[in-house]
Amino acid sequence: MMNLLYVDPGSGSYLVQMIIAAVLGVVFYFKSIWWSIKSFFTRSKTPDSTKDKVND
C-alpha cells in the first residue's frame, strides 16, 4: 500500500465514483422500466374491473 502515499487523496475515488455513477445509471434505467411496466398494469386494472362490472 506504500504507493498510496504518493497518490492524491481524491484520486482512485474519482474512478470509483464514475463506476458507481455508471452502475446507478443502469439501476435507475431498469427501475424506471419496471415502474413504467408497473404503472401500465395498475392503470389497465381500472378499465378491466369496470369491464367486469359491465359484463355482470
Added chain:
Amino acid sequence: MLVNPASYKDPAGFVFEQNGLIYRQVNKEYAPFYNQLMQSGLYSFLTQKQWLLPHEESDQAFNLSIDSFKVLSTPKLPFISYSYEWSFEMLRDAALLTLDINKAAIEHGMILKDATSFNVQFYKGKPVFIDTLSFETYDTSRPWVAYRQFCENFLFPLFLEYYLDTDINRILSAYIDGIPVNIAANCLPLRSRFNLGVWLHVYVQHSVTGNSKKESVLPFNKVKMQRMVEHLRQVVTSMKRQSPVSRWTNYYQGSILSDEYLSEKEKLFRLFISGIDYAQALDVGSNDGYFSNILSEDAAEVISIDADSPCINRLYLQSKMDKRLNILPMVVDISNPSPAVGFNNTERPSFLQRIKCDLVAALAIMHHLVFTRNINPKLLPELFRQLTRKWLIIEFVPTEDPKVQELLTQRKRFHSYDVLIFENDFSALFEIEKKAGIPGSMRTLYLMKKRD
C-alpha cells in the same frame, strides 16, 4: 489566545479560544467561498434547519495574521465528543446529517470539501455540523472530493458495526482518518457482498484504489452526483440495527436487587441533589440513564458515559425523542477512557482532558471497577477528584452485597475493600457531607464535596 490544535490542517482558517469564547478566523484564501456560502442562501437554509452551528461576524480587531479575512464568533458547545465515543445510531445520524448538508449545498451551487466525523457534534440530542469553512464552489464536471473521507469516516464504520453486529469504537479511535478501505473489505463478511451499497463502496473501491496510475477524469454531472448522494443516503438509512440485548440490558428491571432499593435510592439521590447547585453533571456508568434523566430535570447539561454501547444507544434514542432532556450519551469506559490522539497527541484530547463537571454521579459502579477491572480502590478518589469541580455522589457496594458475591464466584479478590477503608481514602480528597444507607440493600449513598 489558544489556537485549537485540531485546526492545523485547514488552510481556509482556524479556530481559537479567547476569554472563554470560540472564534474562527477565515483566511483571505477562503474569502470567495465564505461569501458564496453567505450570499447563496445556503448559510441561512442550514442554520434555519439547525444543521449548521450559527456564527456572527466579529468586529473586534484580533490582528492574528496578515491573511485574515474575517473572524467569526460561534457559540461554545458544552462538550466535544468524537465518533469513537458514539453509539451506532449516533454515527448513523451524523452520517445522514453530512449527506443532507451536502445535498443542500449542491442545490445552492456549493459542495462539502470535507466529510470528516470531527465536523459533527451532538447538542441536545441532535447532531450539528460545526465547520463553516468546509464548503467550496461546486464544479459539476467533478465527482465529490470528500467521497473517500465520507466512506472512511462514516460508511465503513457503519458497515462494520452493522454486518459484524458489534461496536468498533476502539478501532475507530486508532484510525483518526477513518477506517481504510482495505480493512473494511477484509473484515466484512461474505454475505455483505450481496448488498449493492457494500459491493460498490467497499469492494469496487478496494479493487480500484491504488490502481489508478493515470487520473482519467471523465466528465461527471449534477444528475450523477445527486443520484450518488441519494444512493448513499438510502444505504445509510437502510442499516437498521436491532437493538442488541447486552449484558447490561434490563439491569434495573432484572436486577435481583428489589424495586424498593431502586425507589429508595432515587429518593435519596433526589434529596442529595436538591441541596446543591450544578450546571454540568457527569453520570459515570449511566446504563440506560435512569439517574441521568433525574439530573437533567433541573435544566442541567448531563454527560452520560457507559462502556456498554447498546445502553448508550437507547439513551441517545430517548434523548432524541424527548426534547426536554439535555443529555449527551457517550460510549466511554471509565476504567479505560478515550486516549489523546493525532498530531503531537494534542489534536484530539483524551476524555479526561476534556471532562470537568460540577457534579459527578458514580452509582453502583465502584464494585465493578474494583472486582471486575481489578482497580485498586485507593486510586479511585484521585480519579473522581479529576472529574469533578465540586460534588460527588457515590454509592458504596460492600463485599456482602449479593451482586459482589456473584462477581466473586468467578474471580479472586485482590484488594482490601470495606466501608471504613473507602471512607478513609475518600476523606483525604473529599469532605463527606451526607451519608445514608439505601433501604432494601446493604449499600450506602454518599454526597461528597471536593476539598480545595
